[in-house]
Amino acid sequence: MDPILVLEQTLNGLQLGVMLFLMAAGLTLVFGIMNLVNLAHGSLYMVGAYLATAFFQWTGSFLLAVPLALAGTLLAGIVVEVVALRTLYARDHLDQVLATFGLILFFNELIAILWGRAAIYAAAPTWLSGHIELFAGLRYPLYRLAIILVGVAVAALLWYVVTRTRLGMLIRAGASNRTMVAALGVNIRLLYTVVFGFGAALAGLAGLMAGPIYVVQPGMGEEILIQVFVVIVIGGIGSIRGAVAGALIVGMVDTLGRAFLKPTLATVLSPSAADTAGPALASMLIYMLMAAVLAARPEGLFPARGGG
Amino acid sequence: MNLRARTLALVVVLLLLAAVPPVAALLDQPFYLDLFRRIMIFAIAALSLNLILGYGGMISFGHAVFLGVGAYAVGVLSHHGIQSGYLQWPVAIVASALVALAIGAISVRTSGVYFIMITLAFSQMLYYLGISIEEYGGDDGMRLTVRSQFPGLVNLDDGTAFYYLVFGLLVFFMFLVHRLVNSRFGMVIRAAKSNEARTRAIGFSPYAYRLMAFVIAGAMCGVAGALLVNHTSYLTPEFMNWTRSGELMFMVILGGIGTTLGPVLGAAVLLLLEDFLSGWTVHWQIILGPLLVLAVLFAKRGLAGLLPGGSRDGD
Numbered sequence: 001m002d003p004i005l006v007l008e009q010t011l012n013g014l015q016l017g018v019m020l021f022l023m024a025a026g027l028t029l030v031f032g033i034m035n036l037v038n039l040a041h042g043s044l045y046m047v048g049a050y051l052a053t054a055f056f057q058w059t060g061s062f063l064l065a066v067p068l069a070l071a072g073t074l075l076a077g078i079v080v081e082v083v084a085l086r087t088l089y090a091r092d093h094l095d096q097v098l099a100t101f102g103l104i105l106f107f108n109e110l111i112a113i114l115w116g117r118a119a120i121y122a123a124a125p126t127w128l129s130g131h132i133e134l135f136a137g138l139r140y141p142l143y144r145l146a147i148i149l150v151g152v153a154v155a156a157l158l159w160y161v162v163t164r165t166r167l168g169m170l171i172r173a174g175a176s177n178r179t180m181v182a183a184l185g186v187n188i189r190l191l192y193t194v195v196f197g198f199g200a201a202l203a204g205l206a207g208l209m210a211g212p213i214y215v216v217q218p219g220m221g222e223e224i225l226i227q228v229f230v231v232i233v234i235g236g237i238g239s240i241r242g243a244v245a246g247a248l249i250v251g252m253v254d255t256l257g258r259a260f261l262k263p264t265l266a267t268v269l270s271p272s273a274a275d276t277a278g279p280a281l282a283s284m285l286i287y288m289l290m291a292a293v294l295a296a297r298p299e300g301l302f303p304a305r306g307g308g
Numbered sequence: 309m310n311l312r313a314r315t316l317a318l319v320v321v322l323l324l325l326a327a328v329p330p331v332a333a334l335l336d337q338p339f340y341l342d343l344f345r346r347i348m349i350f351a352i353a354a355l356s357l358n359l360i361l362g363y364g365g366m367i368s369f370g371h372a373v374f375l376g377v378g379a380y381a382v383g384v385l386s387h388h389g390i391q392s393g394y395l396q397w398p399v400a401i402v403a404s405a406l407v408a409l410a411i412g413a414i415s416v417r418t419s420g421v422y423f424i425m426i427t428l429a430f431s432q433m434l435y436y437l438g439i440s441i442e443e444y445g446g447d448d449g450m451r452l453t454v455r456s457q458f459p460g461l462v463n464l465d466d467g468t469a470f471y472y473l474v475f476g477l478l479v480f481f482m483f484l485v486h487r488l489v490n491s492r493f494g495m496v497i498r499a500a501k502s503n504e505a506r507t508r509a510i511g512f513s514p515y516a517y518r519l520m521a522f523v524i525a526g527a528m529c530g531v532a533g534a535l536l537v538n539h540t541s542y543l544t545p546e547f548m549n550w551t552r553s554g555e556l557m558f559m560v561i562l563g564g565i566g567t568t569l570g571p572v573l574g575a576a577v578l579l580l581l582e583d584f585l586s587g588w589t590v591h592w593q594i595i596l597g598p599l600l601v602l603a604v605l606f607a608k609r610g611l612a613g614l615l616p617g618g619s620r621d622g623d
Contacts, residue, residue, distance in 0.1 A: 031421065037421055037424065084601060087605060088605075093367060093420060093421055093424060094361075094367050094557075094561075095604050095605075095608070097367065097369065097424060097557070098554075098557060098558060098561060098600065098604045099600075099601045099604040099605065101554045101557075101558075101600070102596075102597045102598065102599075102600035102601035102604065103597060103601060104597070105593040105594075105596055105597030105600070106593070106594055106597030106598055106601075107597075108593065109591050109592075109593040109594035109597065110594060112591065113591050113594065222550070226428060226429060226432045226550065229425040229428060229429055230425075230429050232425065233422060233425050233426060233429065237421055237422065276441070276442070276443070279440045280436075280437055280440040280441060283433075283436040283437070283439075283440050284433050284436060284437055287429050287430060287432070287433035288433075290426070290429055291414050291430075294414055294415075294417070294418065294422075294426065295414060298417055298418050298422070
C-alpha cells in the first residue's frame with residue numbers, strides 16, 4: 001500500500017476522531033454528572049452546523065460566524081435544559097430516552113421548516129480552503145488540518161478546566177456525589193445548566209466544523225450520535241479519558257476500514273466479492289469492535305472512577 | 309371488579325378490531341382496512357417489545373431490527389424465487405431469533421445505559437448492512453412482487469382474509485405473552501426487573517432468563533416483520549431505522565407499559581395520531597415531538613393505566 005495514502009487516511013481518521021471526541025465529551029459529562037441520557041445531543045450538533053452556515057452567509061465573515069454560532073448553540077442548549085430536561089434528571093433512563101427522542105423529532109422538523117428538507121451548502125472560508133504541503137508528496141486539505149488543530153486545542157483546554165480549575169473541581173465533585181456537593185452549598189441546578197450549556201457548545205463546535213466537509217441536512221445529528229454512542233461504550237461512560245481513547249479508536253477504525261478494507265479483501269477474494277463485502281464490512285466494523293470490547297470489558301476501556 | 313374492567317376493555321377492543329372489515333366495506337373505505345391492519349402488525353411488534361421492556365425492564369432501543377430481519381427473510385427468499393410462506397415465515401422466525409440471540413448474548417450482559425446504547429448500535433449496524441447490500445436494493449429497498457403463498461390456508465392478496473390472519477396472530481400473541489409473564493419463567497424475569505440482587509439470592513441467574521426473553525421477543529417481532537413486508541409489498545432498510553425502534557417504544561409507553569392491552573392501544577394511538585397530524589400538515593412531527601415529550605412527563609402509566617387496577621404487573 002502507498003505509504004502517503006496511508007498517512008493521509010490516518011490524518012482523516014484523526015480528524016473524525018477529534019469530531020467524535022467533541023461530541024462524546026459533552027454527552028459523557030452530562031451523563032456522568034446529571035445521569036442523563038441525552039439523545040438530543042445530535043440535534044445540538046445540527047443546530048451548530050445550521051447556525052454557522054446562516055451566520056457565515058449573513059456576515060460574510062467566518063471568524064464572526066463561529067462565535068455567533070457557538071453562542072447560539074449554547075443558548076439553545078440552556079433553553080432545552082431549562083424547559084424540558086431539568087425535570088428529567090430524577091426520572092429513569094427510559095423516560096429520558098423517550099423524551100429526548102421527542103425533542104429530536106421537534107428539532108429536525110423545526111430545521112426542515114426553517115431551511116427546508118434538502119441538504120444546504122456550507123462553504124469553508126477561502127483562507128481555509130485549498131491544500132497545504134505537509135512534506136514532499138503529501139498535500140493535505142487545510143480545512144481538515146484546522147479541524148484537527150482546533151480539536152486538540154479544545155481537548156487540552158477541557159483537560160485544563162476539568163482538572164485544574166474550581167469549575168472543574170465542582171464538575172468532578174458533582175459526578176461522584178451530587179448530594180454532598182449540594183449540601184456544601186453549591187448551587188447544583190446552576191452547575192447542571194452550565195455543564196449542559198458547555199456540552200451543547202462543544203456539540204455546536206463539532207457541528208459547525210462538520211458543515212463544510214459533511215452534509216448539512218435535517219437528521220445529520222443522529223448519524224454521528226450513534227457513532228458517538230459507540231465511542232462512549234468503548235471508552236466507558238462518564239469518563240473523559242475514555243471519550244478521548246474511544247473517539248480516536250473509532251475515528252481511525254472507521255476511516256481506515258472504509259479506505260483499505262475493499263482493496264485488502266480484493267487481494268484474497270474475487271474483485272466482485274470484495275466490491276460487495278468491502279463496503280458492507282467497513283460500515284459494520286466499529287460495531288463489531290464495540291462487541292469485541294464489550295465481550296472483554298463490559299464496562300468499557302476506561303470506566304469512570306467513583307460512584308459516577 | 310378491577311380485573312373485570314380490564315377484561316371488558318380487552319374484549320371491547322378486540323371486538324372493535326374484528327368489526328373493522330365489514331364496517332370498512334359498508335362505508336366503502338378500504339383505506340381503513342389497510343390502516344388497521346398496519347396498526348395490528350405494529351401492535352404485535354410492540355407486544356413483543358413489551359415482553360422485554362415492560363416485564364423484563366430491558367430498555368431495548370433496537371427492537372425494529374427484528375422487523376427488518378423478518379421482512380428481509382421473506383423478501384430475500386422471494387427474490388430468489390421461493391414464494392411459499394410455509395418456508396418463508398419459519399425462516400423469518402428462526403433468522404430473527406438467531407439475530408436476537410447474537411445481539412442479546414452481548415447486550416444482556418450489560419444493563420442501564422449500556423444496554424440502551426448497545427442495542428441501538430447493533431440495530432444501526434444491521435441497518436447499514438441493509439443499505440450496503442446492492443443485491444437486495446441497498447438504500448432503495450426492493451419490491452415484494454409476490455406475497456407469501458399459503459396454498460390451502462389463506463390468500464394474502466385477499467385484503468379481508470389477510471386482515472383476519474393478522475387479527476388471529478395478534479390475539480394468539482396477546483394470549484402467549486399473557487401466559488408467558490404469568491408462568492414461572494415470567495415470574496423470574498419480572499423478579500429480576502424489580503430486584504436483581506434478591507433474585508440472585510434465591511438462586512436464579514437472571515442472564516439466561518433475560519436472554520431467553522430477548523430471543524422470544526425477537527422471534528415474535530420477526531413475525532411482525534414478515535407480516536409488514538406482505539402488508540406493504542415493499543422492503544427497505546428503513547424498517548429497522550432507529551426512529552422505528554423509538555416509535556415502538558412509544559407505542560408501549562403510550563398504551564401502558566407492562567400490560568397486555570397496552571401495546572395494542574399504544575400502536576393504535578400513535579399510528580392514528582400520525583395519520584391525523586400528517587393529513588393536517590406536512591410538518592406534523594413538530595407537533596408530535598412535543599406531544600410525546602408531554603406524554604412521557606405527565607402520563608407515564610399510559611392509556612391502560614387509566615383502567616382501574618392498572619398498576620398490577622401480571623394482568
